Amino acid sequence: MKLDRIDIKILYELQKNGRITNVELAELVALSPSPCLMRVKKLQSEGYIGGYAAQINVGKLGQTLTVFTEITLKNHRQVDFARFLAAIEKIDNVIECHLVSGGYDYLLKFVTAGIGEYQTIMERLTDMDVGIDKYFSFVVLKSPIVKAHMPLTSLFPM
16 A cells, blocks of 8 residues: 555544544545545554554653663574563563664663662563673653654655
8 A cells, every 4th residue: 555645644643643533534634534534444454553542641640760771682693682572572661672773782661660660670681591781771850752653744745
């Protein structure tokens, strides 16, 4: 499926508000409701829309700690990466994991109840011998900008 400007605009609007009505969405993308709904269904069936979810304000629930962690592995064979990822995938507190270029291998984002829980997780990971050579932790003090949407209209101008 080749996307056009309207498809990108539909995706852009839906990622900002997944609960928008079809009529409102159609208005924003300059379509009538029926063709808009057909496009949304096509985007869903083709896998461009992977699902819809609520954005939870975790701060309302209680205190949390966010930590970015740089991890360097001891070895860099495919089996080493696979073993590390298999362990990381089982940790609910890891909400992002990125293989990166530069001075370390992975950048992880943890959200925990506090520093104690984070330290327990890291001690358990190092004890499991999943190939971690070293890690550096960066505790988030404040997150003045957090966006839940991608700048699709500027990434994919049509």
